[in-house]
Amino acid sequence: MADAGKFGSCCDGLKDALAGEDFEPLIAVDEDGVLYMSVGLLDTEKDDEPNMVDHPVFFCPFCGTKLQTPEDVDAKTAHS
Numbered sequence: 001m002a003d004a005g006k007f008g009s010c011c012d013g014l015k016d017a018l019a020g021e022d023f024e025p026l027i028a029v030d031e032d033g034v035l036y037m038s039v040g041l042l043d044t045e046k047d048d049e050p051n052m053v054d055h056p057v058f059f060c061p062f063c064g065t066k067l068q069t070p071e072d073v074d075a076k077t078a079h080s
């Protein structure tokens, strides 16, 4: 269950980035409830679509609020 509402309460910058109404956001919450940021594109020969390289976001890139810890991410991703 995605819990996107949990993130974005710290500032409008992150809220708008997650809403992504006018653009394809590079910050997203996955099905585990972990906030990820795309840090680059992986060009693969076999896929038409380039793969996004994601990295968990621990601090809000806009205001610096601590959003989650590596332990949170480990706990959320451990079951899958």
Ligand SMILES: [Zn+2]
Pocket: 010, 011, 012, 013, 014, 060, 061, 062, 063, 064, 065
């Ligand atoms: Zn913020």
